[in-house]
Amino acid sequence: MLAKLAWHSLMHRKGSVLLAIVSVAVSLFVLLGVEQIHNQAKHSFNRTVSGVDLIVGARTGQLNLLLYSVFRIGRPSNNISWQSYRDIASRPEVAWSIPISLGDSHKGYRVVGTSTHFFRHYRYGQNRSLALSSGRSFADTHELVLGAEVAQKLDYKTGGSLVLAHGLGSTSFQLHDEYPFTVTGILEPTGTPVDRALYISLEGMEAIHSNGPANDELIPESITAFMLGLDSPVTTFQLQRQIDEYRDEPLLAILPGVALSQLWQMLSTVENVLLLISAMVVLTSLLGLCIMLLTSMRERRREMALLRTIGAGPTQLFLLVQLEALLVVLLGMTVAFATLLGGLRLVEPVLAERYGIYLAESLVTGRTPVLLAGILAATLLVATIPALGAYLQSPNRDLQA
Amino acid sequence: MNAPVTQLTGDAIAVEQLQFCYRCGPAVLDIPRWSVPRGGRVFLRGPSGSGKSTLLNLLAGILAAQSHLEVLGQPLDALSGRRRDRFRARHIGVVFQQFNLIPYLSVLDNLRLAAHFGNSSGDVRSRSTELVARLKLDEHLLERRAEQLSVGQQQRVAIARALINRPRLLLVDEPTSALDPEARDAFVQLLMRSYRDVENTLVFVSHDMALARHFSMVADMRELNRAWKTESTDAC
Numbered sequence: 001m002l003a004k005l006a007w008h009s010l011m012h013r014k015g016s017v018l019l020a021i022v023s024v025a026v027s028l029f030v031l032l033g034v035e036q037i038h039n040q041a042k043h044s045f046n047r048t049v050s051g052v053d054l055i056v057g058a059r060t061g062q063l064n065l066l067l068y069s070v071f072r073i074g075r076p077s078n079n080i081s082w083q084s085y086r087d088i089a090s091r092p093e094v095a096w097s098i099p100i101s102l103g104d105s106h107k108g109y110r111v112v113g114t115s116t117h118f119f120r121h122y123r124y125g126q127n128r129s130l131a132l133s134s135g136r137s138f139a140d141t142h143e144l145v146l147g148a149e150v151a152q153k154l155d156y157k158t159g160g161s162l163v164l165a166h167g168l169g170s171t172s173f174q175l176h177d178e179y180p181f182t183v184t185g186i187l188e189p190t191g192t193p194v195d196r197a198l199y200i201s202l203e204g205m206e207a208i209h210s211n212g213p214a215n216d217e218l219i220p221e222s223i224t225a226f227m228l229g230l231d232s233p234v235t236t237f238q239l240q241r242q243i244d245e246y247r248d249e250p251l252l253a254i255l256p257g258v259a260l261s262q263l264w265q266m267l268s269t270v271e272n273v274l275l276l277i278s279a280m281v282v283l284t285s286l287l288g289l290c291i292m293l294l295t296s297m298r299e300r301r302r303e304m305a306l307l308r309t310i311g312a313g314p315t316q317l318f319l320l321v322q323l324e325a326l327l328v329v330l331l332g333m334t335v336a337f338a339t340l341l342g343g344l345r346l347v348e349p350v351l352a353e354r355y356g357i358y359l360a361e362s363l364v365t366g367r368t369p370v371l372l373a374g375i376l377a378a379t380l381l382v383a384t385i386p387a388l389g390a391y392l393q394s395p396n397r398d399l400q401a
Numbered sequence: 402m403n404a405p406v407t408q409l410t411g412d413a414i415a416v417e418q419l420q421f422c423y424r425c426g427p428a429v430l431d432i433p434r435w436s437v438p439r440g441g442r443v444f445l446r447g448p449s450g451s452g453k454s455t456l457l458n459l460l461a462g463i464l465a466a467q468s469h470l471e472v473l474g475q476p477l478d479a480l481s482g483r484r485r486d487r488f489r490a491r492h493i494g495v496v497f498q499q500f501n502l503i504p505y506l507s508v509l510d511n512l513r514l515a516a517h518f519g520n521s522s523g524d525v526r527s528r529s530t531e532l533v534a535r536l537k538l539d540e541h542l543l544e545r546r547a548e549q550l551s552v553g554q555q556q557r558v559a560i561a562r563a564l565i566n567r568p569r570l571l572l573v574d575e576p577t578s579a580l581d582p583e584a585r586d587a588f589v590q591l592l593m594r595s596y597r598d599v600e601n602t603l604v605f606v607s608h609d610m611a612l613a614r615h616f617s618m619v620a621d622m623r624e625l626n627r628a629w630k631t632e633s634t635d636a637c
Contacts (some may be wrong), residue, residue, distance in 0.1 A: 001517045004502070004510070012505035084599065148506070302500045309497075311490020311518030313483050 002316060006323040013296060017328060018102035020292050024332025025339070027285035028375070031278040032340050035368055038271050040351075040359050045264055048192045049256050051123030052098075053236050056080070056088065056243055057225035059250035063266070066259040069100055069225040072110050072193050076102055083092055084249055089226065093235040098227040101205050101220065104164045104176070109150045111164050111198045113205030113223070119145075123227055124192045134158050135185030141204040141218065144181040147197045148189035158183050164198075164208060176208040228253075238320045282375060286382045293321060293386035297393075304393050317390040325383030329376065410437040413570055413602035414460060415471040420628075421455055421464065424626045430517055431628040439617070440599045441626050442564040444613045445606045447622025451629050453606045455571050456622070460604065462489045473569050473602075484528075494563030498575040501559030504548035508533070508558050512565050519566035532561040537596050550580050553588070560592055571596055577612065589615050 010017045049070050057065040058078035067073045089097035098121055101113030112118075119130050119137045135158035138145055146156055155164065160183045181200060189195055203218040210218070212365040230236055236255065243253035297304070303315055312320075348359050412520070414437040421430040430452045437443050447453050459477075462485035466478045471508040473492055477485060502511045512529045521528075530540055536557045547555060556576055558598075563571060573592070577585040589605075589612050594604060605616065613619050623629050 001514065005514065008505050016428070092616070220504045258497075303503060306500060306503065307514075307518075308486065309461070309489070309495050311486055315483075316518075395565045 001322055004322060006320055006327055009300075009320075010327060013355065015246055016292050016296070020207055020328050021331045021335065023285045023288050024282075025335035026280070027281040028333055028338050029343075030334035031275075031282050031371065031375075032162070032336055032368070033343070034271070034274045034278045035371060036344065037320050037341065038268075038275070039368070041267065041271075042264065045260055047125040048260070049122075049124060050127050050366070051121070051229065052227045052256050053230045053233065054228040054240060054243070054253045055225060055256055055259075056251055056253045059252045062252070062254050062259045065225065065252055065254055066256065066263060068102065069227070070193065070256065072102070072112075072197060076224045079151070079224055080226075080251060081222050081249060082220050084246065085223055085226050087248075088243060088246075089228070091239070092230065093230055093239060094228055095231045096229045097122045098122060099202060099223045100225045100227070101202055101223045103224070104205070106150075106162060106164050107154060109147070109154075109196055109198055111205075113200055113201060113220075115202060117368055118199065122194070122227070124190050124194065128190075128396045130190065130194065131188045132185045132288050133188045137185055138199065138201050138204070139184070141201060141207050142182055143181070143184045143201070143204070145185045145187060145199040146183055147195040147199070148187050149195040150198055151183075151186040156183055156186075158186060164200075177207045198222055215380075284376065285332075286329075286375075286378055289325060289379070290382045290385055293325060293383060294389065297321070297386050297389045301393065304390055308393075314391040314393075317393070318387045321387035322380060322383050325379050325387075326376070329379045333372065335368065335374075402542075412471070413441060413473055414604070415469075417434055417469040419459070419466065419468050421452075421459060421467065426531045428628045430626055432456070432625050433627065435625055437602060437604065439602055441619045442593070442603045443486040443605065443614075444616035445604055445622065446608055446610065446613065446619065447626075448608060449512040451622035453622050454574060454628045456626075457495075457574050457604070457606060460570075461493055461495050461572055462486070490515075491566060492568050492570060494560075494566070494571040496556070496559045496563050496571070496573045496576050499552075499580050501562065502547035502555060505546060507544055507546055508550070508561075511558065512562055513544060515562045521566045521587075525533070525565070528565065529561065532595070533558075534563055534636070536561055536591060553584055556580065556588065557591065560595060564595060569600055570602045571604070573603070575604075575607055576588045577607065577609065585609065585612060586615075599619045 055065060055069050057069060057076065058080050060077045064074060064077065068076045083098070085099055088094070089099075096117055098118045099113075099115055100263060104111040106115075116137050116139075118131070122130055124130075131143070133148065135145075144162070150156070161180050162183070163175055163177045163180050181204065187194065202220050202223065206218040206220045228239075230239065240253040240255065243251050272310060307317060307320075309315075344359060351359065414435070416432050416435040419430060419432040419435075420428050422428045443457075445453060459466050459470060460472055462472070462477050462480070465482065465485070468478065470477045472488075475488060476494075477488070480488060486515065502508075503514065506514065509526070509529055512532070513525050516525045516528075530542060532538060533543060538554060538557055538561075542550065542554065542558075546556065550558065556579070559576070563573075576592075577588055580588060592605075593603075593615060605612075
């Protein structure tokens with residue numbers, strides 16, 4: 001009965017109540033949005049790469065190396081020589097190595113020159129290896145494997161033929177059109193940046209860049225970076241130090257886990273500030289709701305007195321006001337969730353393309369339930385002010401005349 | 402507290418040395434002795450400021466009495482605020498001059514709300530239909546929002562609302578002042594007819610002496626209330 005009364009009372013004041021709902025919804029949308037990005041980014045980052053012990057590249061920042069080798073964001077500063085790669089990869093403690101050569105693209109998707117080791121050793125998520133959904137990996141210089149998203153978005157099938165472009169822009173004028181590639185395989189979707197690239201052999205990479213007639217031996221002079229898997233993790237730090245002190249050229253070796261958490265830490269500072277700001281926005285909207293209710297209490301004095309006359313106790317009036325506040329916030333929450341769900345569908349491609357963030361399905365993750373419970377608690381707390389007014393109001397209407 | 406405690410007097414209202422003042426101001430009410438027998442129909446008259454409404458609020462338990470006040474055999478001054486609320490909801494019907502209904506609820510929901518707070522058991526819907534018919538209102542008005550009704554209709558619904566829990570005491574405060582003079586007599590007659598039982602006690606406050614002929618007893622606040630004279634000289 002009380003809930004029904006609260007509902008009709010809100011419906012009676014549609015205008016101001018609607019505004020309050022919108023204000024709550026907007027503020028919650030901001031908060032939930034920030035929270036969502038936090039959760040998704042964390043989830044997405046942590047599953048990008050696993051099972052790789054060291055990533056080696058030209059000497060640059062840790063994060064820079066991580067970003068261009070794993071996330072394919074930004075540009076590599078310098079290449080490293082093939083010689084150094086062979087030297088380090090052939091050390092006894094190294095179990096496997098994956099060379100990476102970047103610099104070309106196809107319709108905005110990056111082209112990665114690598115070896116078949118990539119398909120065999122690269123791991124993501126909970127130590128999952130890559131798999132082909134169709135075809136086979138490349139075996140020849142003219143052959144190419146597509147990431148799942150590239151194949152889907154550009155509608156390529158195995159057996160198709162395509163031309164790569166020099167540089168990283170999506171509208172490059174310099175096409176390697178004298179050297180078309182044949183798609184031999186398509187990878188299973190992984191939900192990581194792996195989906196968003198095309199893979200060719202290092203020889204193929206060399207072939208499209210060497211001018212004039214093809215050499216017999218297509219050995220690259222340099223590559224961008226390489227990943228290492230070691231036999232025993234105990235040797236990781238030792239090898240890292242040796243690489244950092246490598247004599248022939250300046251190299252940098254990073255532990256992906258450490259670099260990822262460093263990257264995450266850097267982002268979480270920003271993200272915490274955002275969370276704080278959005279929490280303030282929510283608080284402001286709750287205070288607005290409190291003001292709305294307080295103002296309405298003034299208009300509803302006779303209504304409250306009447307309720308007292310027909311037998312409602314002060315506690316019931318207190319609950320009535322609290323219930324109204326809760327209803328407004330719950331409605332606002334519903335609107336915010338619906339908008340967020342729609343909004344995420346819209347920004348999903350942009351997030352993946354620009355920031356390498358892949359969205360997981362669930363909306364309520366991590367701290368979200370705690371946040372929502374906190375908001376409801378804050379609502380009850382803030383609504384105590386007008387509710388107490390209703391509680392303390394004298395039932396004698398002569399006193400209010 | 403479900404059944405009123407056994408009454409010593411058999412009076413519906415018994416007042417002794419009743420004094421009342423707002424926030425320690427001058428006494429607005431000072432009644433040495435007043436009683437109304439069960440089944441009495443009292444017309445309570447008096448000019449504005451004579452303490453009529455204050456007395457009514459005390460009888461309804463809306464204001465807390467500081468001295469002896471017995472309603473339907475229950476000493477109200479012995480009850481806590483919460484228990485006075487419940488006692489009122491259950492046993493006393495109240496009709497005011499105006500604003501007797503929650504404007505945004507339907508007539509039926511207004512009646513249901515009163516039944517809910519009064520802990521009334523049974524079929525509220527059929528009881529509402531019956532009351533509405535007795536008060537010569539159309540049944541389809543039950544679904545109408547209270548604010549869509551005319552003033553006269555609203556006052557009649559107010560009686561229905563006051564009677565939904567079958568109270569033994571009905572307090573009515575100037576219910577006709579918003580009505581046309583022609584409608585007043587009809588309203589009072591309707592009220593009397595709807596509240597006929599010999600056990601039912603009615604206190605009707607008005608300054609419209611033309612209505613007094615409907616009542617078996619007439620009381621004048623200027624005679625009941627000793628504070629009246631002092632107040633007129635204080636002029637506050």
